Amino acid sequence: MIIAIASGKGGTGKTTLAVHLAARLAKFSDTTLVDLDVEAPDSDAYFPEAQRPYTSAAVSIRIAEAVDGEFADTSACASLCRFGAIVSIKGILRINAGLCKGCGRCLRACPKGSIRERPMVIGQIGETRWERLTLVRGSLAIGDIRATAVIDEAKKRAASRPFDFQIRDCPPGATCPTVRAAHGADICLLVAEPTDFSVHDLAGALRMLQGMGIARAIVLNKAGTGQADYQSLAMRYDAPVIAEIPWTESLAKAGAAGRRADGDADLAQAIDSIVSYLGALS
Amino acid sequence: MKTIALASGKGGAGKTSVAAALGAAFGLQGINADCDVDAANGAIALGARIMSSEDYWAGEGYAINASACSSCGACALACRFDAIARTASAYAIDEALCERCGACVDLCPSGAVLAHDKLGGALYVSKTRWDSTLVHAELVPGEDTSGKLVRAVRQRAEAIAAAANPPIEAIIIDAPPGIGCPVIASLSGVDLTVVVIEAGSSGVRDAARLFELLSGMKRAAIAVINKAGIDAYWDAQARGLAEAWNAPLIAVLPWDKRFRLSTERGEAWFHSPDVFVAGQARSLYSAVRSAAAL
Numbered sequence: 001m002i003i004a005i006a007s008g009k010g011g012t013g014k015t016t017l018a019v020h021l022a023a024r025l026a027k028f029s030d031t032t033l034v035d036l037d038v039e040a041p042d043s044d045a046y047f048p049e050a051q052r053p054y055t056s057a058a059v060s061i062r063i064a065e066a067v068d069g070e071f072a073d074t075s076a077c078a079s080l081c082r083f084g085a086i087v088s089i090k091g092i093l094r095i096n097a098g099l100c101k102g103c104g105r106c107l108r109a110c111p112k113g114s115i116r117e118r119p120m121v122i123g124q125i126g127e128t129r130w131e132r133l134t135l136v137r138g139s140l141a142i143g144d145i146r147a148t149a150v151i152d153e154a155k156k157r158a159a160s161r162p163f164d165f166q167i168r169d170c171p172p173g174a175t176c177p178t179v180r181a182a183h184g185a186d187i188c189l190l191v192a193e194p195t196d197f198s199v200h201d202l203a204g205a206l207r208m209l210q211g212m213g214i215a216r217a218i219v220l221n222k223a224g225t226g227q228a229d230y231q232s233l234a235m236r237y238d239a240p241v242i243a244e245i246p247w248t249e250s251l252a253k254a255g256a257a258g259r260r261a262d263g264d265a266d267l268a269q270a271i272d273s274i275v276s277y278l279g280a281l282s
Numbered sequence: 283m284k285t286i287a288l289a290s291g292k293g294g295a296g297k298t299s300v301a302a303a304l305g306a307a308f309g310l311q312g313i314n315a316d317c318d319v320d321a322a323n324g325a326i327a328l329g330a331r332i333m334s335s336e337d338y339w340a341g342e343g344y345a346i347n348a349s350a351c352s353s354c355g356a357c358a359l360a361c362r363f364d365a366i367a368r369t370a371s372a373y374a375i376d377e378a379l380c381e382r383c384g385a386c387v388d389l390c391p392s393g394a395v396l397a398h399d400k401l402g403g404a405l406y407v408s409k410t411r412w413d414s415t416l417v418h419a420e421l422v423p424g425e426d427t428s429g430k431l432v433r434a435v436r437q438r439a440e441a442i443a444a445a446a447n448p449p450i451e452a453i454i455i456d457a458p459p460g461i462g463c464p465v466i467a468s469l470s471g472v473d474l475t476v477v478v479i480e481a482g483s484s485g486v487r488d489a490a491r492l493f494e495l496l497s498g499m500k501r502a503a504i505a506v507i508n509k510a511g512i513d514a515y516w517d518a519q520a521r522g523l524a525e526a527w528n529a530p531l532i533a534v535l536p537w538d539k540r541f542r543l544s545t546e547r548g549e550a551w552f553h554s555p556d557v558f559v560a561g562q563a564r565s566l567y568s569a570v571r572s573a574a575a576l
Contacts, residue, residue: 040459172458173428197323200321200326207424253512
């Protein structure tokens with residue numbers, strides 16, 4: 001079973017939920033936790049027990065380059081590039097390696113063979129294990145914009161490991177990187193706070209999931225810190241509220257320290273509810 | 283006029299609240315530009331009344347006309363993103379995987395792949411509770427090209443600033459979390475970035491990546507530590523991070539529910555009757571002014 005964890009708003013507790021759910025499931029089943037928040041991957045900090053260092057492999061894509069560094073504009077390729085990676089300056093074409101997504105469209109269109117491809121590293125995939133838990137982490141190279149390609153690669157790595165449960169820690173937002181991260185999941189758990197900001201962004205995430213046809217449920221985090229109405233959204237988007245995690249000082253301290261709080265009674269109770277909900281689905 | 287951005291790496295660090303406080307403090311001499319188009323909360327924080335809106339066109343999307351498709355599979359072979367797969371009757375594009383490169387259009391021998399303009403969202407110009415201008419946007423959930431929409435928001439804010447009388451002193455940009463495409467679009471060319479470091483393990487790690495990005499982009503940064511006082515070790519790490527990147531630390535805001543309550547009441551901190559919250563907003567404002575040489 002593949003469980004995506006998303007939120008819309010950042011900082012609502014996606015990673016907190018992902019690491020505790022993964023730690024719990026790994027007690028009795030083969031579990032993979034894959035960190036797809038490739039711009040801010042933080043889940044590894046919560047598993048100091050896991051073997052260090054992570055094995056690491058570069059993520060590279062094939063990008064276009066001019067055979068001779070630059071070439072004359074014959075209008076065959078520049079107008080085709082949807083990413084603005086090929087610019088014509090005074091009749092001379094240049095390819096911007098940072099913008100090329102490696103689709104190969106220009107290469108196929110060039111009648112003169114002026115374009116070839118070379119690999120470019122855009123991120124890293126890390127992996128380690130701890131008992132029945134496999135940890136996979138995608139990480140985007142700083143300054144790069146191709147997050148979705150790193151997410152794809154981390155998903156492939158995670159899929160190649162046998163699992164009963166795969167937990168995906170997704171990026172915030174409700175657009176391309178989040179869509180890519182959630183794609184293929186059996187269910188997406190949305191972590192929301194009872195605040196106006198969070199509920200507004202929850203609506204966007206629910207619409208995204210509805211459009212993708214992915215089953216969804218809401219986990220309320222930091223319960224008691226606001227009165228915003230998330231229940232109406234839960235009804236409208238067919239997303240049951242399956243657990244509530246209260247805001248407590250001890251959970252806030254654990255969160256700040258980047259430490260798991262497996263023994264916390266409030267959190268354990270919420271994780272129990274989620275596990276039994278998932279169990280009933282499968 | 284100066285362009286001042288709020289960024290953090292980690293989500294939920296307090297960017298939107300600080301951006302709203304600065305916008306409220308600049309008053310009619312400031313314009314807020316909410317560039318977190320994935321999760322736009324500036325309108326809630328500042329109480330926007332929408333004055334004008336326009337459609338935002340995201341660029342081309344692609345679809346396969348099943349009745350023209352000969353099921354030859356050339357498109358699926360051309361697609362490097364595994365976004366095209368065979369269905370019962372024809373090939374079809376999975377929008378969630380499509381990168382919108384259009385390679386399939388070129389290679390279809392039957393002309394069955396059609397490009398169409400995609401509505402990506404909407405761009406709004408609004409008045410805040412204090413009658414200053416907020417430029418914001420909403421992406422259609424699941425849509426692409428947020429970097430392009432970020433640029434559209436910034437360009438609109440700049441155009442309004444250029445025509446404003448009295449003159450605008452600052453455009454306040456609320457950047458998205460992360461370090462990727464929409465963040466780079468939000469921070470490119472800004473005069474000053476205020477890095478909001480959440481005082482915790484994830485907050486410090488994510489801010490470290492942001493500082494590295496800013497250094498590569500050669501952008502000046504100052505730091506605000508938020509939600510301090512929960513864990514002394516991470517408070518110190520947050521300070522150390524700002525120091526290591528030579529980012530002057532202009533404020534350390536404690537974790538205190540008075541900030542959240544003020545945000546919920548729509549006061550943008552600066553207009554709070556709570557003297558503590560309003561005082562913090564005032565001192566943030568004056569420190570940002572002086573760092574931006576205003």
